[in-house]
Amino acid sequence: MSGRDKLFNQISTTPSGHALWEAVAAGGAVSCAGVDAAGWAHLAAELRARTGRTVVLVVANLKFQETLQQDLETWLRLMEVDAPARFFPDWEVLPHENKLPHADAISERLETLQTLAGEAPPVITATVASLMQCTLPPSEIAHRTRTLRLGERLDPLDFIEWLEAQGYEPEAQVTARGEISLRGGIVDVFPFTTPWPVRCEFFGNELESLRYFNPLSQVSREKIDSATFAPGGEMGLLRHLKDNPRATLLDHLSDDAILLFCNSDAITEAAAEKVMEIPPGDAFHVEWTTLLARMDDRNLSCVELHELADERADLTLEIHSLEAFRSMERRAVEPQVVEAQRREFFAQLHRWRRQDHSVVVLCNNEGEQQRLEELWREYGFAGEDEALEIAQGALSRGFLFPAGKWVVVSDAEIFGRYKVQRPRRLKSRHGSAMRSAFDINFTEMEEGDFVVHVQHGIGRFQGMKVLPLSGAREGEAENGHECLVIEYAATDPDNPPPKLYVPVSEAHLVSKYVGAGKATPSLNALGGKRWIKTKEKAERAVQDLAAEMLRIQAVRESEEGFGFPEDTAWQREFEAAFIYEETPDQEKSINDSKGDMQRPKPMDRLICGDVGFGKTEVAIRTAFKAVMAGKQVAVLVPTTVLAQQHFLTFAERMADYPVRVDLLSRFRSKKQQRKTVEAMAAGAVDVVVGTHRLVQPDVKFKDLGLVVIDEEQRFGVAHKERFKQLRTHVDVLTLSATPIPRTLYLALTGARDMSTIETAPQDRLPVETIVADYNEQLIQRAIRRELHRGGQVFFLHNRVGTIYTMEQKLRAIVPEANILVGHGQMKSDELEKVMTAFINGEADVLLSTTIIESGIDIPNANTIIIDRADRFGLSDLYQLRGRVGRYKHQAYAYILLPRHAALLADARKRISAIKQYSSLGSGFKIAMRDLEIRGAGNLLGSEQSGHITAVGFEMYCQLLKQSVARLKGEKVKPRIDVETRFDFLALSPEQNTGPKFKPTAQPRKKSPEITVPREEWEWNEYDEVVERAEEENTCLIAPAYIPLDYINPPRQRIDVYRRLAQADSREALKALREELRDRFGPLPEAMEHLLIVSELKVIAAGKAITSIMCDNNRLKLLRNDEFISLAGKFPRLKKKTAGPRLREVKKLLLAL
DSSP states (O other), X not given: OXXXXXXXXXXXXXXXXXXXXXXXXXXXXXXXXXXXXXGHHHHHHHHHHHHOSOEEEEESSXXXXXXXXXXHHHHHHHTTOOOOEEEEOOXXXXXXOOOOOOHHHHHHHHHHHHHHTSSSOOEEEEEHHHHHBOOOOHHHHHHTOEEEETTOBOOHHHHHHHHHHTTOEEOXXXXXXXXXXXXXXXXXXXXXXXXXXXXXXXXTTEEEEEEEXXXXXOOEEEEOSEEEEOOSOSHHHXXXXXXXXXXXXXXXXXXXXXEEEESHHHHHHXXXXXXXXXXXXXXXXXXXXXXHHHXXXXXXXXXXXXXXXXXXXXXXXXXXXXXXXXXXXXXXXXXXXXXHHHHHHHXXXXXXXXXXXXXXXXXXXXXXXXXXXXXXXXXXXXXXXXXXXXXXXXXSOOEEEGXXXXXXXOXXXXXXXXXXXXXXXXXXXXXXXXXXXXXXXXXXXXXXXXXXXXXXXXXXXXXXXXXXXXXXXXXXXXXXXXEEEEEOOOSSTTSOOOEEEEEGXXXXXXXXXXXXXXXXXXXXXXXXXXXXXXXXXXXXXXXXXXXXXXXXXXXXXXXXXXXXXXXXXXXXXXXXXXXXXXXXXXXXXXXXXXXHHHSSSOOEEEEEEOTTSSHHHHXXXXXXXXXXXXXXXXXXXXXXXXXXXXXXXXXXXXXXXXXXXXXXXXXXXXXXXXXXXXXXXXXXXXXXXXXXXXXXXXXXXXXXXXXXXESGGGSOHHHHHHHHHHHTTSEEEEEEOSOOOHHHHHHHHXXXXXXXXXXXXXXXXXXXXXXXXXXXXXXXXXXXXXXXXXXXXXXXXXXXXXXXXXXXXXXXHOTTSOEEEEOTTSOHHHHHHXXXXXXXXXXXXXXXXXXXXXXXXXXXXXXXXXXXXXXXXXXXXXXXXXXXXXXXXXXXXXXXXXXXXXXXXXXXXXXXXXXXXXXXXXXXXXXXXXXXXXXXXXXXXXXHHHHHHHHOHHHHHHHHHHHHHHHTTOOXXXXXXXXXXXXXXXXXXXXHTSOOOOOOOSXXXXXXXXXXXXXXXXXXXXXXXXXXXXXXXXXXXXXXXXXTTTSOSHHHHHHHHXXXXXXXXHHHHHHHHHHHHHHHXXXXXXXXXXXXXXXXXXXXXXXXXXXXXXXXXEEEEEETTEEEEETTBOXXXXXXXXXXXXXXXXHXXXXX
């Protein structure tokens, strides 16, 4: 037996372990007592290692399943067992709901079934509910699964037809699992069982290329040799099965599979509850008794695990919890008590080692391991042979196996950190492909939207229209010119308002209008002067704003501050101990903030990020850095509940280190507050979290180094003035969930230190929003669904007067739920008890007023029900909805309206907007929709809002960015604006129908060829060049636009035209060419020509040329209002076809 086997396979070496293996080998049911929950995952991993058979862990609910899955993955890796760990979830929708399960749940289910059909037997975690739910039988899965390999011959249309039969949905663009798209010879598919969507490119009927692509950018990632396409769903296909055999996961298991029933009493209870939910005769579920009978018929090995000792059990396998040695129920807050408890537990570890026990400690990561080794030495246990056996891995709890003299300790026991074990985010394989949260697409225009045309001002978008070609016969309109139709203000009351038809090739001149107030903008008149004046006025205001911002920055630069030292070893350990994975934006914000602290100037950085995107961790790390330098930290928050939340978070994160964290809010008695204030003045408190109480005159610090302000916009004017004074002396870090759009962020970065956290944490799903009339059945279903998966519910009722009446109603609707009530008028200690109980998972439903709005973070609460939503503003609703969906489960927000609210048009509009923007990080879109750009209002002040309203948001941001750059003396790069006119190119289908000029067939006198070396060309510039003979164009007319059969959806066509117009370098055009080739297939001639024309514009702009014209074989280039000539004549173009002729123009331009 290898050293690793000796270390981890301890159960196998004992008589009780042997007895269990023999019982399993014999088959049938066996009961085993005395096995604590902490040892279940290890037992399953050891069973798989010993037998090589499929092992299924069956648990009562989702919460247990997740914890087990995490532990199981750790043990399989540590024991080097080559077996996949699969998670088999239930659908999470109630049987009678007419609703499809989330795509990720289907994906994990199908992945498990596919693995069972493969070579390596897996270890599976499943709940009672997931076992009872039907799935496709093995024969059906085999029939509906197909593998494609490179070089295979297949008609793309047949392939699409087959995919549709498997339940895949056709879309214009593939962005989610279960979708397909066909463009020419390219088929995009997002199967349920692959990490990324697959792009199949056919040449005729041959599969020429297979590659994964990013669903966000639509650009290819890596090439693959084969791809397997699983069924495109589960429930939908089950409905269409003629003879539904009601197969379950059991039907996919081999006869030698082992089932471990973890806590069989809880499983029986969960099964009974599930049976109550299932309507009689339901075709998608099998009763638990039927399943047990099927297991008996097949004589499957079933092991019932009981936590308590039981004389009636067939076997007893003593695996004990470490709770007796390190209680995790109530965690002490006082640092001295925490330290004493930890020291005592370390002494216990030392005693076990002296008693010849094998002690293995599991740490989450290297940072924790370093800190553990440090503590072990610090407590004096690191003798000659006293090195601890440490492994890295996530484990929920440790356990003791007395028979094998084996102790496993997790980080939870070592650091006493997790009061409630927090679920950990798993690294999603395509999590990084989440849409950037604040990337607003100003091209997303719906009919009736207000838009801004750069030259003509604000109009109303009336949709797309194909203008018939001049001279076209009736019925030929589909070959016309595609245009965006914009309606402007009527100047004559007797005539309809004028319309502007903007060709799609000029779509870059139009953007969606977003204002900064509730007023509707007035339309500009075509050809009027008002737009030009408005634009100029906004430009002047923007210059003033930019100047003021730069002045503030200069004042701060001249102030002397404290330069913090480089990161210490403890800082690195502390950061490495973060149990989640940082998003790239979060990491950048942390590095920027710490960099600011190290400079000898006062820091004033603003961190913007949507609700739950990880701003608090940035504050925690900067606070720790300040404490390491011997400074004190003040954390200011707007509400008492949020102060309590932050206090617990800071204390939990810093529990491993000698840092004292304290709280100053009304959750503390007067006596406690006085003690804290005295300790702060004496320098005994390192970090203090508090409400506005912190800025009162009696609060003094011994050596304040950093102030963290959370949700600054929620403090009053007087408090803000106090913050301004602080800013000139100490480092200030401001956190704001006010979403700042990307465009405004870029415009402001030149004048203020800002960081945005745009990317959502991985594995987060958008919140599903259900808008409905108040309905008790709906409330009952929503609460029961959440309780069924072991979660918690926020029920928001914003009227203290009737909140207890609502509590009685809820108790009648869901009598089994444990309900707590919390509101702002409760006594502070009562409210603290309520909030702490809910955070600790001791209650199922929190019925409260809007006290939950401010930043409270409970990952286990994934359903929010908002009563009388018509009384809330849109941004309030958005903040409230952000309280759920903080972890990887599908979260639900129920927005309930009273029946008479149907009359309130405004409320309805707000509600439809919140439903529309359910994607992650759509806070800014919400603000846009509500036309209250809270980000702009808070940062720029009300005066600027008027200018945003006048010119529209995107235009305002462009002006601001240019002003900041100009004032800083930077060169403002203008948008490329080169006029082009080629008489041999048709820039729209209309021109393409004109006559084709062909070279004349008459023999011509050959002119002697003169070769001039390129370097020695002489260019002359004349005001006007007069030429005698008129020549005819000798080049065939060719198309240069986006053909409809290449890119068909109007939105995609507009996007490509816009990107062509905005490309300011040849590299950008090259990248666009590669992307088009990748997404839409080989470029047609018309597209190639259009790209070369764009490249000519970029080259010409670099040479200060404002116009390129090709007229009857002559090239006319205009620079500084003068034509350029060669030896007194316009250069002659000799090529007879469009492609070579464009390259000829390019060569001449490059020679300039």
